[in-house]
Amino acid sequence: MCTRLRAPITNTCVHTCVCPHANAPLRDAAAHPVPPRSPQALCSQPGRPKDYALPNASWSRDMLDLYDRFLAMTKEGLWKRIPSYNNVLDHIPESMKLAHEKKKDTRLFLRSIEAEGVGFEYVMFLNSSEKRVVCLFQPGSYLEGHPGFAHGGSIATIIDSTIGSCAIFVAGRVMTANLSINYMSPVPLGSVVLVDSKVDKVEGRKVFLSCKVQSVDGGTLHAEATALFIQLDATKSQKQQASCQ
Numbered sequence: 001m002c003t004r005l006r007a008p009i010t011n012t013c014v015h016t017c018v019c020p021h022a023n024a025p026l027r028d029a030a031a032h033p034v035p036p037r038s039p040q041a042l043c044s045q046p047g048r049p050k051d052y053a054l055p056n057a058s059w060s061r062d063m064l065d066l067y068d069r070f071l072a073m074t075k076e077g078l079w080k081r082i083p084s085y086n087n088v089l090d091h092i093p094e095s096m097k098l099a100h101e102k103k104k105d106t107r108l109f110l111r112s113i114e115a116e117g118v119g120f121e122y123v124m125f126l127n128s129s130e131k132r133v134v135c136l137f138q139p140g141s142y143l144e145g146h147p148g149f150a151h152g153g154s155i156a157t158i159i160d161s162t163i164g165s166c167a168i169f170v171a172g173r174v175m176t177a178n179l180s181i182n183y184m185s186p187v188p189l190g191s192v193v194l195v196d197s198k199v200d201k202v203e204g205r206k207v208f209l210s211c212k213v214q215s216v217d218g219g220t221l222h223a224e225a226t227a228l229f230i231q232l233d234a235t236k237s238q239k240q241q242a243s244c245q
C-alpha cells in the first residue's frame with residue numbers, strides 16, 4: 001500500500017493501486033514525469049463556459065502530478081472530476097434551476113480573479129460511492145494572510161466549497177449553517193494541499209460533514225473541519241421569492 005498520499009479521512013490510499021508510480025517520490029520529476037498535454041486537452045469544450053479546473057501554466061509540479069494521478073483514477077470509474085465555472089448558475093443542472101434564476105454578471109467568489117496562479121487554483125474530484133470530495137488546492141499570492149502563508153479565510157473558503165460540493169452531491173440545494181475549523185499548521189503560498197471531505201451522516205434536511213487539509217506528502221495536517229449543511233426547503237424558498245417580488 002502507498003504510504004505517501006493517504007486519504008486523510010478513510011486512511012485508504014487515494015491511488016488505490018491504479019497509479020503505476022505509486023511508490024515513486026512525489027517530487028522526483030525524472031522518476032514520475034508529467035506527460036505532455038495537447039492544447040485540446042487543456043481547453044474547455046467549445047460553446048461551454050470556461051472550465052477553470054483544468055491545468056494551466058501556473059500549476060506547480062506537485063499540482064500537475066496529483067491532477068494526473070486523480071485523472072488516472074477517474075478512468076477506473078470511482079472518481080469523477082468536477083468542472084468549475086466562474087458563474088455559480090453554470091454549476092446547477094438545468095432541471096434544478098428555479099424559474100426566477102437568470103444569469104447575472106456575478107462571479108463565484110473563488111473564481112473572481114481571471115489571472116492564473118494568483119488566486120484560488122483548484123480542482124475537485126468526487127467519489128460518489130464514498131460520498132467524498134477531494135480538492136487539490138494551490139493558493140496564490142493574492143490570498144496572503146501572514147507573510148508567505150495563505151489567509152485563514154481563504155482556507156475556510158476552500159474548505160466550505162469542497163465540503164459544500166460534497167453536500168450538494170447528496171442533498172442538492174444546500175447552504176452552510178455551521179462551519180468549524182481548527183487551524184494546525186499554516187499553508188505556504190504556492191504549495192499544494194489536499195482538502196479531503198466526506199459526508200458523515202444525513203438526518204432529514206441536515207447533512208453533517210468533516211474535512212482534513214493535508215500536505216501532498218501527508219506529513220502535515222494543516223486544518224481539520226466539521227460542517228453542517230441544510231437542504232433548502234422549497235416551500236420556504238418560494239415564500240422568500242414571493243416576498244421579494
Ligand SMILES: CCCCCCCC(=O)SCCNC(=O)CCNC(=O)[C@H](O)C(C)(C)COP(=O)(O)OP(=O)(O)OC[C@H]1O[C@@H](n2cnc3c(N)ncnc32)[C@H](O)[C@@H]1OP(=O)(O)O
Binds near residue numbers: 206
Ligand atoms: C459549487 C460551490 C459550492 C459553494 C458552497 C458554499 C456554501 C455557502 O457559502 S452558503 C453561504 C453561507 N450560508 C448562509 O448564508 C446560510 C444562512 N442561513 C440560512 O439561510 C438558514 O439558516 C438555513 C438555510 C441554513 C436554514 O434555514 P431553514 O431552512 O429555515 O432551517 P430550519 O428549518 O430553521 O432548520 C432545519 C434544521 O436545521 C437546524 N439548524 C439550522 N441552522 C442551524 C445551525 N446554524 N446550527 C445547528 N443546527 C441548525 C435546525 O435546528 C433544524 O433542526 P431540526 O430539524 O432537528 O429541528
